[in-house]
Each structure stands twice: as structure tokens, then as C-alpha cells.
Amino acid sequence: MIGRRVRAAAAGIAVAALAAGCATIPVAGRVRDGGSEVSRGVDVGFIATSPAFDADPDAIVRGFLLAAQAGPTSTTPFSVAREYLASSAVTEWRPYAQVVVLDGPVQLSTPESLDQQPDRAVVHASGTVVASLDERGAFTEEPVPTTKDTTFELTREGGQWRITSLEDGLLVPAQVFNATYHRTRLYFPTPDLKNWVPDVRWFPQQTWRTNAVQEILAGPPEWLGAAVTSLLPAGTALALNSVTEGPDGNLQVPLTEQVGEASGEARGLFAAQLRATLSDGVSEGVGVTLLDRNGPIVPPDDVELPSLPRTTGQALVLRDGKLWSLAGRELVESDVAANLDGLDPTALALGSGASTVVVRDGSTRIVRVTGDRAVLLEGADLLAPSVDRFGVTWSGERAGPVEAVLPTGGRYSVAAPWLEDRTVTSLSVAPDGARLAVVSTGPGGPAVQVAGIVRDQRGVPTALATPVTVGQSVGDVSQAVWQDEAALALLGQEDGAVVYLAGVGGLAGSAGGLARRLSGVSSPTSLSATVGTGSVLALDGQGVLYLHQSSAVWPVVAQGVTLAAFPG
Template sequence: MKRRVIAILTMGMLLALTACTGLPTSGPVNPGLGPDQNSDARPYNFVPDPPPSGASPEQIVSGFLGAGSGPQDDWARARLYLTPDFAEEWDPLAGVTIDRSADRSAPTSAVSASPTPDPASTVVVTQRVTAQAFVSATGEYTPADGNATPLEFRLVQSDGQWRIEDARDGIVLSQDVFDTVYQPANVMFFDPTWRYLVPDVRWFPRPLIATRVTQALIDGSPSEWLTGAVVNAFPENVSLVGNAVPLSGSAAEVELSTTAFDLEQVTLDRMQTQLEESLASIDVTSVELTVGSTPLDAERTAAVSNPSVYRLPLVELADGQVGFLGADSVERIPGLSDALEDSRAVSIAVDPAWSSAAVLTDTGAVVRARSNGTIEALDVTTPSLLPPSIDRDGAVWTAARDDPDTFTVYPAGGEPVVITAPWASATTLLSFQISREGSRIAALVTANGRTELWVAGIQREDDRPSGVGDPELVTTSSSTGIAVAWLNDVDLGALVTSGDAVALLRQPIGGRGTSTALASNVVDIAGGNSTVRLRTAEGALLIERGATWEESAKGISLLAIQQGQPQ
């Protein structure tokens, strides 16, 4: 009997602890919704505590911040910490401040100076948070400067209990909780040629995420930094009907306004493509567009989101051969390999058609090698030129290390174009690269004594580069940058060094990155289709195999960048 009593008491204590800490518990979100309506069932959900009776103002503020982890029923638990009037006004979707819970100081309170019948009944509580990142109301993720920010909450007595009557909109989540409550999605837009899809990474709370992704595409717009670089097939006069996208298993039904009946077939097909690819990023496998109960006759187009590269790395061997490195031989590119071998290259970037390449020579000049065996000098006078990049149409981009804001673009035909891309207060350009679909540029720069990674959308006229939009800061590092590469259509890889240590920063555009320690002699990086390729100063080629790096070859004097392969 004594053991049974102890067991019962122990179980009760465990249950109480679970309730106090808000640990995930199993069970569906929004019970009562049918399977066709609930697009957000997840195996675990945070269940925040309601406000305890008699809690102090500081305890109410701490509990309210913790209740931001519960988006169920439109943050119903968090609203219990608010006065009835403010509970109706507060907008949790206005944005997210992401911090580290360990950095939060204890909240402090002071009697409000505002005139009330009883001034002591109004208290202002200040909670300081050190933001690591922010998520906007439209789901855009941006890094923060890491400075402490005071948040103020005004509390009053409501039915004998302290409740918050004023605070700024939005929620605060620690980084580990954020990754559970919010989910990333790729909202897909077209490049201006309608050939490629460009992902715009957004973060949305898991409840009704299919609806939020669909709304961002149909009723929203691209992130500001992509303005002018991408287009949307959904016309402004077409909207989503209702406030939900029903799911049946992993299939979505999207009801559009009646104006969709008037659209041309090519537009419908592009809309279908964008929506399918966007929802596929959250594991929705099929999409049906309807107007009322009538399905629209729309099919996916052949657009691609991330042009694939050849399965073999493109290298130059120590004996001067240039080609794709196989197990027993080098596969040469007809015509182009000859030109590359004659160019005395120290860096190579090859266009998707394998018809031309951007080359930095051992004399510091930039040239264009062509598959007809010729070499065209582009810039032989500018000092400190960086390894150039080449876009999908064979335009070569050049820039100098000491002039970080200026790029010169040499189209495959026509006059060169000078493009300005101001990376805030950058003093040095360390490395840059054009994305494979040609709509974005990534730049690794030095600014304010730190290394910064930026992206910007590329604007075009007559399908030729004409400018870039306002750049977006992706991340910063206290280490020194070496090189940057596009690993896929979302992730950037940056080599950085600190003393004798070298690391790979794998950084999504719009999200938290990771850092992996590498051998100290790694000097170069290139992206494959699903792997990262590295080269050491001694000429070893390293290929990523799961969590390890495998030395696949020796005697590699150059690791080239591939922008795609012939289709």
C-alpha cells in the first residue's frame, strides 16, 4: 500500500511538472475538426499553462511570453493573460522576436505614472530580450544585431487578477521553441523568363500552414529584396476564397475567385506550377485549383527551381587537364576544355550549356573561354579582381576586392554593363556568386570588422542584367571569410577562417545556419546536386558523405563552379 501511494504521488508530481514547463504532449491540434479541415496535425504540440490565480505582474508577463509557444486556436492560452478588451486587439501574427531563453533577465516592474483613480493598480513590467532574429508578419526571417531590447507591458487588476492591458503585437520565442512552433516554407515565384522557379523562404506557425503559404502566394507579394527579380503568375484580380485550404491527406483543394475563369491556359498552368511547388515544401503532394465546385483545367509546366549540375566534379588536374573527374579518367568538354587549358586559369565558372566559362587567369585578368576554342579578354587592367561568376545566359560578372559595390557584367553579346550593389557599409568584397537560375547574387563582404553574407535580386531588361535590388543581410560572422557558393536554390555555403581553424557555414536564405569544422587546409568550395565539394591547398578533393568528408581524389589544382548542365 505504501509503495502504491508513493507511486501515485510521484505520477502526480510528474504530471504537474509537465504542465508547468509546457513540454510537448501528444495529440491533435484543434480537436473537433474533420480530417479534410485539419491541415496542421502534428505529433507534438506545446500546451502552455493558463495564468495561475494570484500571480504577480512579473509572473503574468513571464507566463504570457511562454504562452507564445501555443498557436492553437489563435493563441487562446496567451490571450488569457490579457484583459478582455486587449485580448481582442492583440495580434500575435504581427511578428516574432527570436531570442535565447538563457539570455533573458528577470522582468522588473514599476508603478505606472499614468493618471488613474488608483495609480497603484497599474503596473509597467519591463522584460529585456536579446534578439537573435526576427520574423515579419509575412514570414520573412532576418538576423538581429544581438543587442538587448526592453519590452514593456502595462498591467491592471481585472477581477482581482493582474492582466496585461497593453503590449506590442507579436510574440517572443526562444530559438529551440521557435523551430517547433514555426515551420519554413518555400513560396515559389517565377523568374521573368518563366523558365525557372525562385524560392522565397518564409516561416509560418504550423497551424493552418497550407493556408498561410497559399495566401502568401495568391494574395501576397515577394520579399522586398526580390522585388523586380521575380514575377507572380497569380493576377491581382484573383484571390483565395475563404480563410482555409482544406487538405485530404496530403492533397490540397484551393478555391479561387470567379475571375480565374477568364484566365488564359498558360497563366493557369503557371499558377498551378507555383502553387504545387510551394506546397510541396510542406509535404503537400497534389493541388487542385477550383472555382466554386468546378475544377480548373491546369497542369504543371516544365519550369525548374534548381538547375542540376553534372554528377561529376569539374576540375583541373595538376598536369593541366580540365574536365569532369571520373573514377579512372577525365571527361573533357568538347572545345571548352581546350580553351580552359590554354587560359592558365586559377578559377573557372562554367555556364549551364557548357558553351562558355568565366576565368580568372594567373595574371589576375578575367577572360571568357568558349567552346569554339577561343579566349576573349574581358578585363586585363583592373587590380585585385576576384574569381568571376557566370549566369545562365553566359554573362560574366566581375568585381574587384577593394571596390565591393561595383560589378561589371559582360553579356554573351553586346556592351558591358556596370551595376551598383551597395552592401551597406562593406569595405572589402571577399567572394560572390550568381545563383544557378540567374535571379540572385550572393556576396561575402567585410564590414565593421566582421564578415557579412548578403543576397540581392538581379533585375533584367530584355533578359540582360541591368541592376540589383535592395540587398538582404543573411548572416554575420566574427571569422574571416574565404569563399561563398550556392549549394542549392536555398542554401549558401561559406568558408570562413579564424586563426588556423576553417569552418563551413551552411546558411539558408531566411533561417538559422550551421557551422561545421573542417580541415585547416580547405581553401575552395563548390556545390553539387546534393553534396558539397571542397578542395584543400594540397590538392585533395573532399566530397560530403553524410556527416563525414571523404577524400575522393588527389592532384586537383582547381575546383570549378558549375551553373547547370545541358538539357
């Protein structure tokens, strides 16, 4: 074997900023190079440096990686990075074909047998992959870190070394990813127009608002499917490849002529959809002006707007055979009239504002204990229930199928072909009633997946869309509950029972968007959480109930607790 000289791709402080290289995937979908928008609130910029005169191949590749890393934050994306490329490669390289997120800097090496060739050089690069983005900004976390190897071929052009062959894409260390890519929640309305449903994407910092509008116009992702809807006629697109700031401070969104076919209500809802999406990270929000070829579009101002998904109501706690309400960090007697006589509650769920309370009786029955007590579901080994905003109770046999029981008692099997060879261990419906988080085991091991809930015209759940997988780096998950509008609290069992947070589409505030551990509580057996405040309840095997809020501590709320649940 030939010897290899190995070097870190950057030294000193540059190591932490090292990024882009290339990824081996077919190039498909749109390329995001284009006009630069007027950007607000970009906190971090990276200064790219042109190639040094008479730089050796190693320095050229190192410089290219650093310059490419600056591309997503530049007003002239990748213009400096392309200075490191030979003329034949300048137009062929597609930086956004895929973004590979690494757990550290790229390592460079040069085969010694090629060191002395006068007009040709090869530099190898490698890194450890923890996540990736596709060309539409969709985030995928790797189950286990994998090694990425790529090769740069160089030749002399005008006496200077330049890169002639490289793979498409970028390599971005996790420590840099959040500074160069903007985590963006694309909001789509539910079919009844009552809730916004987020779809998290990651776009280049410099053009994220333009990218966001393009993707909203492209329609919902497959994993949401018919659980949400589009507002404008098919074919509506940006008339110009840029979202800019107008003289009045509003973001101007120029649209093609198809927007004229939309109703006034649809245009008003679309403007609100863009405000919700484009205000991401701006506390005071932003104004949006829609434009067509005739000028500004003035939508009606009396349109009823959807709400962001939020949990409504306090948690209920079962202790000493009675229901208690969680008030702050204390338990108070609940005013919910529930009939628990003769039952063996092993799981608890409640609808919005505790309008409906159901329990699992042993492992064989789901019983509504408020109003007229009724057995909703019977089976041999039933899942812990979850109740959505429509009052529908979700459960079913662990071996399937997932079942939905209407408040009127109607029972429906929910089609989910992707669960046919799997055993479900946990399910949790989001506050918007449009998404279901499912934990299952089967071929490939445990998986946490989120899928859109497809309903018929009566609102009856009929199917789950093709899911997206979440928190793949967390081992042996037994339960998932909604902790944020786009994040789950996971109960992992790989190294003893541990609580994690994982983003549906990548986690906010975490390097590289990766799942992270919530330390401070030991050996919990079940979780519940609330969307809005982000509070998490953890119950251990000794009946001790812990509460996690904004700090890292888990104060004890109560002891002798049997069950605890927030609405949902």
C-alpha cells in the same frame, strides 16, 4: 538603485518551451489571426493552460508567455493567452507584429519597490535576440546577439491579476521556433517560365498553407523584384481566409473573381506553383483544387512546368595542368576539350554540363577555354567568375561594377547601387539564373547579400534588385557559393578559415533558422558546391581537395589540386 529579484521564466522542462512576449516595433501590414486551416503533418502541438486562481503577477506573466508560445500551433490561436490579459488589452495585442527569436528562455524580474502595491504590479522580461521575423514571415539573423527588454504592467480585474500593458509581438526561444513555425519555400517562376525560384518565409504551423497562398498572391518580395514574375492578375486574393482539405484529399484554394481574367496556361502554372509550395515537407506531394464562385477551376493538363533549380553536371578539377571530372569520390580524366596553353589559371567556372568553361588568367583576364578560346574580360583585379544557365559569365573588378559577358561576347555592366561604396570579394549565380550571391566589404564590414537578377527582353542582365542579407552571424566571410536552392556555403575567416551553411531566409534543420558550422575540414582557401545533392568541395592551401556530402566527414578526394568547381 532598487533591488530586483530575478527568476527564469519557466522551470524544469517548461524552460525549453518558453516563448512569446512582445517586441517593440510599429504595427504594420496584415495580422495573421483568422480562420484556421485543416492542417496536415503538424508534428508538434503545445497545450496552453488557463490562468490559475489567485496566481501572483509573476505567475501570470510566466503563464502568458507559455500560452502565447502555443498560439502558432493552436486551432484557436492565442485564445488561452488572451485569458491572461485585461479586457482593455485583449483586442489591442498583436502577436504577429514581429517574432523575436531568442537564444534561451526569457528571464523575469520584479522591482522590489512595487511588490507590495495592492492593485498594481510590474514584471520585467529580458532575453537575448539572435533573429527575428517581420509580419510577412521574412527572417533576419542578427549580426551579434542583442538584449531585448520588455515590461508587463498588471492590475486586478475581478480580484485576479491580469496584464493591462504589453508590447506587440512574440518572443520565441530558438529551440522552440522550428516547432511552432513552418519554414516555407514560396516558389515564383522566372520570366521565361523555365525555373521555380524559392523565397523562404516562416509561418505559424497551424496556418502556414493559408499564409503561403496569401503571400504568393501578394507577389514577389523586393529582393527578387523583376527576376521572377506573378501568374495571376493583380488583385486576385483568397475568397475565404482559409485553405482547407476537400473530400478528395486535395487542398481547396478559393479565389476571387479576378482569377477569371487569367489564361488557361496561367491558371495551370499557378496550380503547379501552389503544389510546389504547399507540398513543402510532404514527400508524396499534395493535390490542389482552385475554386471560383462557380466551383472548381480545371486548368489544362498540357502546360509545360518550370523546374526546381538544380546544378547540372559534374565538377571539374584542375590538377597537373589538366582538367579532371569528379566521379563520386574519385577523379577521372575529363572529356572536356579545353585549351589552357600559356595561361595561369587562378579561378575556374563552368556552365551547365560543362558546356562553357572559363578561367581567370592571373588576376587580369577572364578567358573562355572551350570552343573558340576567347578573352571575355580584362581588368586590373578581376573577381573569380561564375557562369549562369544562359551561358553568361559573371565577373568584374573588385571595386565594381559587376559585369556580365554574353556567350556572343557582348559585355554589360550590371547596375547595383547598393554596391557603390563596397568592394566585392565573391559572386556566385544560382542555378535558376535569377539570383546572385555577393560577398563584399565596406562600411559596416563584410556582408553576404543575395539579389534578384533583372534582365531585359533579350535576357541580358541589366540590374540587381535590392538585396537581402544572409548569414549575418558568420564573421568575416570571404566567399559564398550555392549549396541548396535556398542556402549558401560560406567561407568564414573570423576564427581561421571555417565552412558554414546559411539559409537565404533562414536555414532548414537549424535551431532558430540560424547559420551553422560544417566542422571537419581545416583552413580551406576556396569552396564550390552543387544544388541538388548539397555536396561541397573545399580546397586547402596545400592542394588537398575535400568533399562534404551527407555525413559530417570530409574525405580527401585528391591531392596536388590547383582548382575545383561545380557548374555555376
